[in-house]
Amino acid sequence: MAFLEVKGIEKKFGNTEVLKGIDFELEKGQVLTIIGSSGSGKTTLLRCLNYLETADQGTVKLDGKVIFDGATAKSVKQAEIAQNRLNFGLVFQSFNLFPQYNALKNVMLAPNLSFKRTVKERKKAIAEKNAGLPFGKKQLVCFRELRAEKKAWCLENRKKAEKLLERVGLADKMNNYPCELSGGQQQRVAIARALAMGPKILCFDEPTSALDPELTGEVLKVIRGLKNADSTMIIVTHEMEFAKNVSDVVIFMANGVIEEAGSPEEVFGSPKSEKLRAFLANSNNK
Amino acid sequence: MLQIIIIFYGPGLVSDFVWPTFETANETFNKLFSARFIAALVAFVINYACYFSEIFRGGIESIPKGQYEAGQVLGIPKGKIFLHIVLPQVIKRILAPMSNEVITLVKDTSLARIIAVSEILFVAFNVMSLTALIWPLFYTGAFYLIFVGLLTILFNLLEKKLSYYKV
Numbered sequence: 001m002a003f004l005e006v007k008g009i010e011k012k013f014g015n016t017e018v019l020k021g022i023d024f025e026l027e028k029g030q031v032l033t034i035i036g037s038s039g040s041g042k043t044t045l046l047r048c049l050n051y052l053e054t055a056d057q058g059t060v061k062l063d064g065k066v067i068f069d070g071a072t073a074k075s076v077k078q079a080e081i082a083q084n085r086l087n088f089g090l091v092f093q094s095f096n097l098f099p100q101y102n103a104l105k106n107v108m109l110a111p112n113l114s115f116k117r118t119v120k121e122r123k124k125a126i127a128e129k130n131a132g133l134p135f136g137k138k139q140l141v142c143f144r145e146l147r148a149e150k151k152a153w154c155l156e157n158r159k160k161a162e163k164l165l166e167r168v169g170l171a172d173k174m175n176n177y178p179c180e181l182s183g184g185q186q187q188r189v190a191i192a193r194a195l196a197m198g199p200k201i202l203c204f205d206e207p208t209s210a211l212d213p214e215l216t217g218e219v220l221k222v223i224r225g226l227k228n229a230d231s232t233m234i235i236v237t238h239e240m241e242f243a244k245n246v247s248d249v250v251i252f253m254a255n256g257v258i259e260e261a262g263s264p265e266e267v268f269g270s271p272k273s274e275k276l277r278a279f280l281a282n283s284n285n286k
Numbered sequence: 287m288l289q290i291i292i293i294f295y296g297p298g299l300v301s302d303f304v305w306p307t308f309e310t311a312n313e314t315f316n317k318l319f320s321a322r323f324i325a326a327l328v329a330f331v332i333n334y335a336c337y338f339s340e341i342f343r344g345g346i347e348s349i350p351k352g353q354y355e356a357g358q359v360l361g362i363p364k365g366k367i368f369l370h371i372v373l374p375q376v377i378k379r380i381l382a383p384m385s386n387e388v389i390t391l392v393k394d395t396s397l398a399r400i401i402a403v404s405e406i407l408f409v410a411f412n413v414m415s416l417t418a419l420i421w422p423l424f425y426t427g428a429f430y431l432i433f434v435g436l437l438t439i440l441f442n443l444l445e446k447k448l449s450y451y452k453v
Contacts, residue, residue, distance in 0.1 A: 050359050086361045096356035099451050100374040110360035179452040
Protein backbone atom coordinates (compact mmCIF):
# COMPACT_ATOMS: atom_id res chain seq x y z
CA MET A 1 0.00 0.00 0.00
CA ALA A 2 1.34 3.33 -1.03
CA PHE A 3 1.74 6.23 1.36
CA LEU A 4 -0.17 8.65 -0.85
CA GLU A 5 -2.75 7.41 -3.30
CA VAL A 6 -4.44 9.79 -5.69
CA LYS A 7 -7.24 8.38 -7.78
CA GLY A 8 -9.31 9.82 -10.60
CA ILE A 9 -8.99 13.50 -9.75
CA GLU A 10 -11.12 15.59 -12.09
CA LYS A 11 -11.53 19.33 -12.07
CA LYS A 12 -13.48 21.68 -14.30
CA PHE A 13 -13.36 25.46 -14.39
CA GLY A 14 -16.61 26.34 -16.10
CA ASN A 15 -16.55 24.35 -19.30
CA THR A 16 -12.82 23.77 -19.52
CA GLU A 17 -11.67 20.46 -18.14
CA VAL A 18 -8.35 21.08 -16.46
CA LEU A 19 -7.79 17.69 -14.88
CA LYS A 20 -9.24 14.64 -16.57
CA GLY A 21 -8.65 11.83 -14.13
CA ILE A 22 -5.26 11.85 -12.45
CA ASP A 23 -3.97 8.69 -10.77
CA PHE A 24 -0.65 8.30 -9.06
CA GLU A 25 0.93 6.74 -6.03
CA LEU A 26 3.80 7.82 -3.90
CA GLU A 27 5.83 5.92 -1.31
CA LYS A 28 7.05 7.50 1.92
CA GLY A 29 10.35 9.29 1.52
CA GLN A 30 10.08 9.47 -2.24
CA VAL A 31 10.27 12.56 -4.37
CA LEU A 32 7.76 12.99 -7.16
CA THR A 33 8.40 15.51 -9.90
CA ILE A 34 5.68 16.72 -12.20
CA ILE A 35 6.78 18.17 -15.50
CA GLY A 36 4.80 19.39 -18.46
CA SER A 37 4.09 22.48 -20.48
CA SER A 38 2.20 25.43 -19.04
CA GLY A 39 -1.54 24.97 -18.77
CA SER A 40 -1.37 21.20 -18.48
CA GLY A 41 -2.89 21.27 -15.01
CA LYS A 42 0.17 20.74 -12.83
CA THR A 43 -0.50 23.66 -10.54
CA THR A 44 -4.20 22.86 -10.34
CA LEU A 45 -3.35 19.35 -9.22
CA LEU A 46 -1.24 20.68 -6.37
CA ARG A 47 -3.91 23.16 -5.42
CA CYS A 48 -6.46 20.37 -5.30
CA LEU A 49 -4.22 18.38 -2.97
CA ASN A 50 -3.91 21.43 -0.70
CA TYR A 51 -7.67 22.12 -0.68
CA LEU A 52 -7.19 25.49 -2.33
CA GLU A 53 -9.41 24.17 -5.09
CA THR A 54 -12.03 21.50 -4.60
CA ALA A 55 -11.77 18.72 -7.13
CA ASP A 56 -15.04 17.62 -8.70
CA GLN A 57 -14.27 13.94 -8.49
CA GLY A 58 -11.69 11.51 -7.19
CA THR A 59 -10.17 10.45 -3.91
CA VAL A 60 -6.96 11.14 -2.06
CA LYS A 61 -5.74 8.56 0.42
CA LEU A 62 -2.94 9.23 2.84
CA ASP A 63 -1.53 6.36 4.85
CA GLY A 64 -4.63 4.29 4.06
CA LYS A 65 -7.01 6.99 5.30
CA VAL A 66 -9.28 8.81 2.87
CA ILE A 67 -8.61 12.51 3.36
CA PHE A 68 -10.44 13.75 0.32
CA ASP A 69 -13.45 12.38 -1.54
CA GLY A 70 -14.90 14.31 -4.45
CA ALA A 71 -18.39 12.91 -3.85
CA THR A 72 -18.68 14.27 -0.29
CA ALA A 73 -16.25 17.17 -0.59
CA LYS A 74 -18.90 19.89 -0.45
CA SER A 75 -20.36 18.74 2.86
CA VAL A 76 -17.06 18.48 4.73
CA LYS A 77 -16.70 20.96 7.56
CA GLN A 78 -14.17 23.76 7.45
CA ALA A 79 -12.51 22.60 10.66
CA GLU A 80 -11.91 19.16 9.20
CA ILE A 81 -10.43 20.64 6.05
CA ALA A 82 -8.13 22.79 8.14
CA GLN A 83 -7.03 19.70 10.02
CA ASN A 84 -6.40 17.74 6.80
CA ARG A 85 -4.50 20.64 5.32
CA LEU A 86 -1.75 20.13 7.84
CA ASN A 87 -0.82 16.91 6.06
CA PHE A 88 0.40 18.98 3.15
CA GLY A 89 2.73 21.94 3.02
CA LEU A 90 2.84 24.17 -0.03
CA VAL A 91 5.57 26.45 -1.31
CA PHE A 92 4.27 29.01 -3.77
CA GLN A 93 5.75 30.22 -7.00
CA SER A 94 5.41 33.82 -5.82
CA PHE A 95 6.63 33.14 -2.23
CA ASN A 96 3.65 34.86 -0.56
CA LEU A 97 5.57 35.71 2.58
CA PHE A 98 3.83 37.98 5.07
CA PRO A 99 5.52 41.35 4.47
CA GLN A 100 4.72 42.80 7.90
CA TYR A 101 6.63 40.11 9.79
CA ASN A 102 10.34 39.34 9.75
CA ALA A 103 11.70 35.99 8.58
CA LEU A 104 11.56 34.40 12.02
CA LYS A 105 8.01 35.57 12.71
CA ASN A 106 6.93 34.35 9.30
CA VAL A 107 8.02 30.86 10.26
CA MET A 108 6.67 31.04 13.81
CA LEU A 109 3.27 32.54 13.06
CA ALA A 110 1.32 29.42 12.12
CA PRO A 111 2.57 27.24 15.01
CA ASN A 112 1.97 30.07 17.47
CA LEU A 113 -1.60 30.55 16.29
CA SER A 114 -2.28 26.83 16.43
CA PHE A 115 -2.07 26.99 20.23
CA LYS A 116 -5.74 27.85 20.31
CA ARG A 117 -6.63 24.43 18.96
CA THR A 118 -5.50 22.75 22.15
CA VAL A 119 -6.80 25.41 24.50
CA LYS A 120 -10.08 23.67 25.31
CA GLU A 121 -8.49 20.45 26.48
CA ARG A 122 -5.91 22.30 28.50
CA LYS A 123 -8.57 24.41 30.13
CA LYS A 124 -10.41 21.28 31.15
CA ALA A 125 -7.28 19.68 32.55
CA ILE A 126 -6.42 22.76 34.57
CA ALA A 127 -9.99 23.10 35.80
CA GLU A 128 -10.00 19.51 37.04
CA LYS A 129 -6.72 20.03 38.83
CA ASN A 130 -8.05 23.10 40.63
CA ALA A 131 -11.60 21.91 41.23
CA GLY A 132 -11.48 22.76 44.94
CA LEU A 133 -10.81 26.48 44.55
CA PRO A 134 -13.59 29.09 44.97
CA PHE A 135 -15.29 30.63 41.93
CA GLY A 136 -13.22 33.72 41.15
CA LYS A 137 -9.88 32.25 42.08
CA LYS A 138 -10.30 29.19 39.87
CA GLN A 139 -10.66 31.31 36.74
CA LEU A 140 -7.71 33.44 37.71
CA VAL A 141 -5.45 30.42 38.24
CA CYS A 142 -6.66 28.91 34.99
CA PHE A 143 -5.91 32.13 33.12
CA ARG A 144 -2.45 32.39 34.61
CA GLU A 145 -1.51 28.80 33.87
CA LEU A 146 -2.76 29.09 30.31
CA ARG A 147 -0.71 32.19 29.80
CA ALA A 148 2.39 30.48 31.15
CA GLU A 149 1.79 27.51 28.90
CA LYS A 150 1.33 29.75 25.91
CA LYS A 151 4.59 31.50 26.67
CA ALA A 152 6.42 28.20 26.89
CA TRP A 153 4.77 27.07 23.66
CA CYS A 154 5.85 30.21 21.82
CA LEU A 155 9.38 29.89 23.13
CA GLU A 156 9.55 26.34 21.90
CA ASN A 157 8.25 27.44 18.51
CA ARG A 158 10.89 30.10 18.38
CA LYS A 159 13.62 27.54 18.91
CA LYS A 160 12.12 25.29 16.27
CA ALA A 161 11.84 28.16 13.81
CA GLU A 162 15.43 29.17 14.40
CA LYS A 163 16.52 25.62 13.70
CA LEU A 164 14.47 25.51 10.50
CA LEU A 165 15.94 28.77 9.27
CA GLU A 166 19.41 27.46 10.02
CA ARG A 167 18.59 24.39 8.02
CA VAL A 168 17.77 26.47 4.95
CA GLY A 169 20.92 28.49 5.52
CA LEU A 170 19.42 31.74 6.74
CA ALA A 171 20.62 31.84 10.32
CA ASP A 172 21.96 35.38 9.87
CA LYS A 173 18.83 36.76 8.21
CA MET A 174 16.32 35.90 10.91
CA ASN A 175 15.39 39.46 11.77
CA ASN A 176 15.18 40.78 8.23
CA TYR A 177 11.89 41.62 6.62
CA PRO A 178 10.94 39.92 3.35
CA CYS A 179 11.49 43.17 1.43
CA GLU A 180 15.12 43.13 2.54
CA LEU A 181 15.74 39.60 1.27
CA SER A 182 16.60 38.45 -2.23
CA GLY A 183 14.21 36.22 -4.14
CA GLY A 184 16.13 33.07 -3.35
CA GLN A 185 16.27 33.92 0.33
CA GLN A 186 12.56 34.69 0.36
CA GLN A 187 11.80 31.34 -1.20
CA ARG A 188 13.98 29.60 1.38
CA VAL A 189 12.09 31.35 4.16
CA ALA A 190 8.89 30.14 2.49
CA ILE A 191 10.22 26.59 2.54
CA ALA A 192 11.06 26.90 6.24
CA ARG A 193 7.57 28.28 6.85
CA ALA A 194 5.98 25.34 5.07
CA LEU A 195 8.09 22.96 7.17
CA ALA A 196 7.11 24.67 10.41
CA MET A 197 3.75 22.91 10.68
CA GLY A 198 5.43 19.55 10.15
CA PRO A 199 3.61 18.41 6.97
CA LYS A 200 3.80 14.80 5.93
CA ILE A 201 4.11 15.80 2.30
CA LEU A 202 5.71 18.96 1.06
CA CYS A 203 4.52 20.40 -2.25
CA PHE A 204 6.50 22.84 -4.36
CA ASP A 205 4.64 24.82 -6.97
CA GLU A 206 7.35 25.89 -9.42
CA PRO A 207 9.57 27.13 -6.60
CA THR A 208 12.23 28.51 -8.93
CA SER A 209 10.20 30.03 -11.75
CA ALA A 210 10.41 33.55 -10.37
CA LEU A 211 14.15 33.39 -9.76
CA ASP A 212 17.25 33.91 -11.88
CA PRO A 213 19.60 30.94 -12.47
CA GLU A 214 21.96 31.93 -9.68
CA LEU A 215 19.24 32.14 -7.05
CA THR A 216 17.64 28.98 -8.41
CA GLY A 217 20.76 27.10 -7.37
CA GLU A 218 20.48 27.96 -3.70
CA VAL A 219 16.82 26.99 -3.53
CA LEU A 220 17.46 23.69 -5.29
CA LYS A 221 20.29 23.00 -2.85
CA VAL A 222 17.83 23.34 0.02
CA ILE A 223 15.39 20.98 -1.67
CA ARG A 224 18.16 18.47 -2.21
CA GLY A 225 19.01 18.76 1.47
CA LEU A 226 15.39 17.95 2.30
CA LYS A 227 15.53 14.90 0.05
CA ASN A 228 18.52 13.64 1.98
CA ALA A 229 16.48 14.03 5.15
CA ASP A 230 13.88 11.60 3.76
CA SER A 231 11.05 14.03 3.25
CA THR A 232 8.21 13.08 0.97
CA MET A 233 7.88 15.76 -1.66
CA ILE A 234 5.89 16.63 -4.75
CA ILE A 235 7.68 19.11 -6.97
CA VAL A 236 6.29 20.90 -9.98
CA THR A 237 9.22 22.23 -11.92
CA HIS A 238 10.60 23.35 -15.25
CA GLU A 239 14.18 22.52 -14.31
CA MET A 240 14.72 19.30 -16.26
CA GLU A 241 18.24 18.65 -14.99
CA PHE A 242 17.07 19.06 -11.42
CA ALA A 243 14.08 16.78 -11.99
CA LYS A 244 16.39 14.15 -13.44
CA ASN A 245 18.71 14.24 -10.46
CA VAL A 246 16.47 14.59 -7.49
CA SER A 247 13.33 12.60 -8.21
CA ASP A 248 12.37 8.98 -7.67
CA VAL A 249 9.28 9.21 -9.84
CA VAL A 250 8.63 11.58 -12.72
CA ILE A 251 5.20 12.35 -14.10
CA PHE A 252 4.72 14.08 -17.42
CA MET A 253 1.38 15.83 -17.73
CA ALA A 254 -0.26 17.15 -20.86
CA ASN A 255 -3.76 18.52 -21.26
CA GLY A 256 -4.94 17.33 -17.89
CA VAL A 257 -3.88 13.71 -18.13
CA ILE A 258 -0.75 11.87 -17.09
CA GLU A 259 0.93 11.15 -20.38
CA GLU A 260 3.82 9.21 -18.97
CA ALA A 261 5.10 8.19 -15.57
CA GLY A 262 8.09 6.29 -14.34
CA SER A 263 11.58 6.55 -12.97
CA PRO A 264 13.66 9.48 -14.26
CA GLU A 265 15.82 7.13 -16.36
CA GLU A 266 12.76 5.83 -18.16
CA VAL A 267 11.08 9.16 -18.68
CA PHE A 268 14.13 11.16 -19.72
CA GLY A 269 16.13 8.28 -21.24
CA SER A 270 13.56 6.56 -23.39
CA PRO A 271 10.42 8.64 -23.71
CA LYS A 272 7.62 6.64 -25.27
CA SER A 273 4.96 9.15 -26.18
CA GLU A 274 5.28 11.66 -29.00
CA LYS A 275 4.31 14.59 -26.75
CA LEU A 276 7.00 13.92 -24.17
CA ARG A 277 9.63 13.58 -26.89
CA ALA A 278 8.62 16.95 -28.35
CA PHE A 279 8.55 18.54 -24.88
CA LEU A 280 12.01 17.27 -23.95
CA ALA A 281 13.46 18.27 -27.33
CA ASN A 282 12.10 21.77 -26.83
CA SER A 283 13.47 22.15 -23.35
CA ASN A 284 16.88 20.89 -24.45
CA ASN A 285 17.06 23.39 -27.24
CA LYS A 286 16.82 26.31 -24.84
CA MET B 287 -24.26 70.74 3.75
CA LEU B 288 -27.37 69.63 1.95
CA GLN B 289 -27.31 66.40 3.97
CA ILE B 290 -27.20 68.33 7.21
CA ILE B 291 -30.16 70.48 6.17
CA ILE B 292 -32.16 67.45 5.08
CA ILE B 293 -31.39 65.48 8.21
CA PHE B 294 -32.28 68.37 10.50
CA TYR B 295 -35.41 69.67 8.74
CA GLY B 296 -36.48 66.61 6.72
CA PRO B 297 -37.96 64.34 9.43
CA GLY B 298 -40.07 67.21 10.76
CA LEU B 299 -41.51 67.88 7.31
CA VAL B 300 -42.70 64.32 6.61
CA SER B 301 -43.78 63.37 10.15
CA ASP B 302 -44.04 64.94 13.58
CA PHE B 303 -40.54 63.81 14.53
CA VAL B 304 -38.55 66.29 16.57
CA TRP B 305 -34.83 65.93 17.26
CA PRO B 306 -34.50 65.13 20.97
CA THR B 307 -32.72 67.37 23.43
CA PHE B 308 -31.22 66.76 26.85
CA GLU B 309 -32.93 68.81 29.53
CA THR B 310 -30.40 69.07 32.31
CA ALA B 311 -29.84 71.65 35.00
CA ASN B 312 -26.64 72.81 33.34
CA GLU B 313 -27.44 75.68 30.96
CA THR B 314 -24.23 75.50 28.89
CA PHE B 315 -24.60 71.75 28.51
CA ASN B 316 -28.11 72.19 27.13
CA LYS B 317 -26.88 74.81 24.72
CA LEU B 318 -23.92 72.73 23.59
CA PHE B 319 -25.78 69.47 22.98
CA SER B 320 -28.88 70.93 21.42
CA ALA B 321 -31.17 69.18 18.97
CA ARG B 322 -29.26 70.90 16.18
CA PHE B 323 -25.98 69.50 17.42
CA ILE B 324 -27.36 65.96 17.47
CA ALA B 325 -28.73 66.32 13.95
CA ALA B 326 -25.37 67.58 12.70
CA LEU B 327 -23.66 64.68 14.48
CA VAL B 328 -25.95 62.15 12.83
CA ALA B 329 -25.37 63.73 9.44
CA PHE B 330 -21.59 63.58 9.80
CA VAL B 331 -21.64 60.02 11.10
CA ILE B 332 -23.70 58.81 8.15
CA ASN B 333 -21.66 60.73 5.59
CA TYR B 334 -18.23 59.77 6.88
CA ALA B 335 -19.16 56.18 7.64
CA CYS B 336 -19.71 55.82 3.89
CA TYR B 337 -16.37 57.34 2.94
CA PHE B 338 -14.45 55.36 5.53
CA SER B 339 -16.09 52.06 4.70
CA GLU B 340 -15.21 52.63 1.06
CA ILE B 341 -11.58 53.20 2.03
CA PHE B 342 -11.56 50.03 4.12
CA ARG B 343 -13.18 48.04 1.31
CA GLY B 344 -10.55 49.20 -1.14
CA GLY B 345 -7.79 48.37 1.34
CA ILE B 346 -9.03 44.87 2.05
CA GLU B 347 -9.56 44.10 -1.62
CA SER B 348 -6.09 45.29 -2.49
CA ILE B 349 -4.48 42.48 -0.50
CA PRO B 350 -3.40 39.78 -2.97
CA LYS B 351 -5.18 36.43 -2.86
CA GLY B 352 -1.86 34.71 -2.31
CA GLN B 353 -1.71 36.03 1.25
CA TYR B 354 -4.98 34.32 2.14
CA GLU B 355 -3.85 31.12 0.43
CA ALA B 356 -0.52 31.16 2.23
CA GLY B 357 -2.42 31.37 5.50
CA GLN B 358 -4.85 28.66 4.48
CA VAL B 359 -2.22 26.07 3.59
CA LEU B 360 -0.61 26.67 6.97
CA GLY B 361 -3.89 25.67 8.58
CA ILE B 362 -4.66 29.07 10.09
CA PRO B 363 -8.40 29.60 10.61
CA LYS B 364 -10.13 32.29 8.55
CA GLY B 365 -10.69 34.79 11.33
CA LYS B 366 -7.05 34.68 12.31
CA ILE B 367 -5.88 35.02 8.72
CA PHE B 368 -7.78 38.27 8.61
CA LEU B 369 -6.64 39.47 12.01
CA HIS B 370 -2.95 38.56 11.87
CA ILE B 371 -2.12 38.60 8.17
CA VAL B 372 -4.52 40.80 6.24
CA LEU B 373 -5.45 43.55 8.70
CA PRO B 374 -1.91 44.78 9.47
CA GLN B 375 -1.29 45.18 5.76
CA VAL B 376 -4.65 46.89 5.25
CA ILE B 377 -3.90 49.45 7.96
CA LYS B 378 -0.63 50.36 6.32
CA ARG B 379 -2.27 50.81 2.95
CA ILE B 380 -5.26 52.86 4.07
CA LEU B 381 -3.41 55.20 6.41
CA ALA B 382 -2.81 57.84 3.74
CA PRO B 383 -6.43 58.05 2.48
CA MET B 384 -7.61 57.87 6.10
CA SER B 385 -5.54 60.89 7.07
CA ASN B 386 -6.98 62.81 4.13
CA GLU B 387 -10.48 61.96 5.21
CA VAL B 388 -9.89 62.88 8.86
CA ILE B 389 -8.49 66.26 7.87
CA THR B 390 -11.47 66.86 5.58
CA LEU B 391 -13.75 65.99 8.48
CA VAL B 392 -12.13 68.65 10.67
CA LYS B 393 -12.69 71.26 7.98
CA ASP B 394 -16.21 70.04 7.26
CA THR B 395 -17.36 70.65 10.83
CA SER B 396 -17.72 74.30 9.86
CA LEU B 397 -20.68 73.25 7.69
CA ALA B 398 -22.72 72.62 10.82
CA ARG B 399 -23.27 76.37 11.17
CA ILE B 400 -25.85 76.12 8.39
CA ILE B 401 -28.33 74.78 10.96
CA ALA B 402 -27.07 77.21 13.61
CA VAL B 403 -25.03 74.80 15.68
CA SER B 404 -22.77 77.00 17.77
CA GLU B 405 -19.49 75.69 16.42
CA ILE B 406 -16.34 77.78 16.21
CA LEU B 407 -17.00 79.57 12.94
CA PHE B 408 -20.62 80.36 13.89
CA VAL B 409 -19.48 81.86 17.17
CA ALA B 410 -16.74 83.81 15.43
CA PHE B 411 -19.26 85.33 13.03
CA ASN B 412 -21.49 86.31 15.94
CA VAL B 413 -18.67 87.97 17.83
CA MET B 414 -17.54 89.68 14.65
CA SER B 415 -20.94 91.24 14.00
CA LEU B 416 -21.31 92.22 17.65
CA THR B 417 -17.93 93.91 18.02
CA ALA B 418 -17.34 94.93 14.40
CA LEU B 419 -13.85 93.40 14.48
CA ILE B 420 -12.27 91.11 11.85
CA TRP B 421 -9.92 89.39 14.36
CA PRO B 422 -12.27 86.63 15.63
CA LEU B 423 -12.57 85.33 12.11
CA PHE B 424 -8.83 85.51 11.68
CA TYR B 425 -8.23 83.55 14.87
CA THR B 426 -10.68 80.92 13.73
CA GLY B 427 -8.71 80.48 10.55
CA ALA B 428 -5.52 80.18 12.59
CA PHE B 429 -7.18 77.56 14.79
CA TYR B 430 -8.12 75.42 11.81
CA LEU B 431 -4.62 75.76 10.41
CA ILE B 432 -3.00 74.63 13.64
CA PHE B 433 -5.44 71.78 14.17
CA VAL B 434 -4.95 70.42 10.66
CA GLY B 435 -1.21 70.93 10.92
CA LEU B 436 -1.06 68.87 14.11
CA LEU B 437 -3.09 66.10 12.51
CA THR B 438 -0.78 66.08 9.50
CA ILE B 439 2.26 65.73 11.75
CA LEU B 440 0.57 62.93 13.70
CA PHE B 441 -0.31 60.95 10.59
CA ASN B 442 3.15 61.47 9.15
CA LEU B 443 4.61 60.00 12.33
CA LEU B 444 2.28 57.01 12.11
CA GLU B 445 3.18 56.48 8.48
CA LYS B 446 6.86 56.59 9.30
CA LYS B 447 6.33 54.08 12.05
CA LEU B 448 4.62 51.67 9.67
CA SER B 449 7.20 52.05 6.91
CA TYR B 450 9.55 49.46 8.44
CA TYR B 451 8.57 47.15 5.60
CA LYS B 452 7.60 47.56 1.99
CA VAL B 453 5.09 45.45 0.17
